[in-house]
Amino acid sequence: MRLLHQFRQKVATWPYPVVTILAAVSAFGAYTSMYAFRKSFSAGFYGEHEYMGIDYKVWLVVVQLIGYTLSKFYGIRFIAEVTARKRAFYVLLLIGIAWLALFCFAVVPAPWNIVFLLINGFPLGMIWGLIFGYLEGRKSTEFMAAVMSVSLIFASGFVKTVGRTLVTNFGVNEFFMPFLTGALFVIPLLLFVCYLEVMPPPSKEDRQMRAERIPMNAAQRTQFFLRFIPGIILIIIIYVMLTVMRDVRDNFEVEIWADLGVKGNSIFTHVDTIISIIILAMMGLLILVKNNLQAFKYIHLFIFLGFMAIGVSTWMFDRQLIDPVLWMTFTGIGLYMGYVPFNAIFFERMIATFKYKSNVGFVMYVADSVGYLGTISIMMFKEFGHQDISWSSFFKDGMIYVAIIGGVGTLLSLIYFVQSEQNSKMTYKYKTI
Numbered sequence: 001m002r003l004l005h006q007f008r009q010k011v012a013t014w015p016y017p018v019v020t021i022l023a024a025v026s027a028f029g030a031y032t033s034m035y036a037f038r039k040s041f042s043a044g045f046y047g048e049h050e051y052m053g054i055d056y057k058v059w060l061v062v063v064q065l066i067g068y069t070l071s072k073f074y075g076i077r078f079i080a081e082v083t084a085r086k087r088a089f090y091v092l093l094l095i096g097i098a099w100l101a102l103f104c105f106a107v108v109p110a111p112w113n114i115v116f117l118l119i120n121g122f123p124l125g126m127i128w129g130l131i132f133g134y135l136e137g138r139k140s141t142e143f144m145a146a147v148m149s150v151s152l153i154f155a156s157g158f159v160k161t162v163g164r165t166l167v168t169n170f171g172v173n174e175f176f177m178p179f180l181t182g183a184l185f186v187i188p189l190l191l192f193v194c195y196l197e198v199m200p201p202p203s204k205e206d207r208q209m210r211a212e213r214i215p216m217n218a219a220q221r222t223q224f225f226l227r228f229i230p231g232i233i234l235i236i237i238i239y240v241m242l243t244v245m246r247d248v249r250d251n252f253e254v255e256i257w258a259d260l261g262v263k264g265n266s267i268f269t270h271v272d273t274i275i276s277i278i279i280l281a282m283m284g285l286l287i288l289v290k291n292n293l294q295a296f297k298y299i300h301l302f303i304f305l306g307f308m309a310i311g312v313s314t315w316m317f318d319r320q321l322i323d324p325v326l327w328m329t330f331t332g333i334g335l336y337m338g339y340v341p342f343n344a345i346f347f348e349r350m351i352a353t354f355k356y357k358s359n360v361g362f363v364m365y366v367a368d369s370v371g372y373l374g375t376i377s378i379m380m381f382k383e384f385g386h387q388d389i390s391w392s393s394f395f396k397d398g399m400i401y402v403a404i405i406g407g408v409g410t411l412l413s414l415i416y417f418v419q420s421e422q423n424s425k426m427t428y429k430y431k432t433i
Contacts, residue, residue: 008198020140024147026195030131031148033189035155037098038124040181042251043163044174051111054383059114061251064121065376071125072369079129079361080216087130088197094123102179129361134196136360137213138206145344146283150276153336156250157272210352213359224358234413236370241402242339243371244378252391259392260324275332279340292352293421299341300414306337311403331399
């Protein structure tokens with residue numbers, strides 16, 4: 001602890017841009033490392049096993065999602081109340097539990113090992129909030145959050161590539177592959193978390209620009225929710241659709257590419273790297289916008305254009321105007337143009353716009369809990385009612401609904417928050433007269 005304190009004091013003397021860049025890279029690295037423990041199992045095919053008429057891999061995906069979703073509901077309170085001094089401890093403890101569950105998944109025979117994906121999913125659902133807690137409420141949060149959120153795109157494809165390489169090039173058993181993939185990321189995880197832990201806290205200037213970030217008790221959480229309830233409902237509707245289709249793409253990307261006739265272990269990383277660079281460049285520019293309300297408007301526009309990209313590219317692919325690789329690339333860009341802001345800067349700028357003392361973790365976990373519940377519901381609906389539909393067809397058809405409903409919902413959200421901000425100004429002006 002003494003050594004950690006000394007290093008923290010030394011880091012505080014470094015130039016602000018250096019601290020910011022290292023924090024961004026560390027958050028990206030830490031969350032990418034987490035993905036090795038969460039998504040590596042999805043790189044496997046696991047043969048043609050079925051239980052109760054449901055494909056074995058679907059069982060794995062759904063059961064892990066149930067654990068992950070329960071974690072999001074628990075995280076509404078846990079993340080909102082957690083203190084800064086316990087973040088690193090919880091990150092390492094929770095990922096350690098998830099890694100142990102992957103070992104049990106490897107050694108316990110199917111189908112009994114399915115339950116360990118539930119145990120794996122629950123602790124991992126709280127990692128995002130813990131890591132983002134290091135970054136929020138700073139004048140450079142946009143940049144750091146943008147870099148961190150690229151891991152949502154890059155990490156999944158990268159981890160699948162690592163997992164498939166272990167299986168195809170090194171002959172690793174598919175059941176041991178998730179545990180061994182995680183083992184490759186243990187040391188990087190420790191290094192990244194150590195740097196995040198020695199970051200200086202938000203400065204006085206940060207707090208003035210972005211509003212102070214505080215742990216929230218039950219009464220404060222209720223008050224926050226009631227203050228913004230129309231906007232939060234719209235956000236949840238949009239976010240549920242993005243989460244569902246993003247998770248379908250993420251969990252069944254191997255099957256979707258196979259259905260489309262595209263083969264090769266590198267395709268996952270290749271496409272997701274392109275998407276990552278584009279999203280990072282777009283989101284990184286928002287750091288130049290100092291006015292919080294103006295930035296909040298731009299974020300809505302960013303999300304709206306993402307829905308348009310989804311709709312147009314799917315329409316073109318359906319008419320064979322573009323090939324599968326271009327379609328998966330453009331729909332991926334569109335999905336993450338909506339999904340990434342909600343996981344990085346949407347709520348950051350929302351809180352800053354209204355100068356509301358709170359934290360991003362609470363409202364993010366409200367949206368996340370409902371979003372993943374929607375994912376589970378859709379997957380169960382597909383498996384129990386429409387097993388004859390391939391994942392590629394399911395994904396393609398779902399994109400049209402996402403584009404239309406998401407686009408309309410984003411415009412309504414923009415109208416609500418702009419009007420709400422104007423009303424807040426009028427109320428403040430009236431009180432000061």
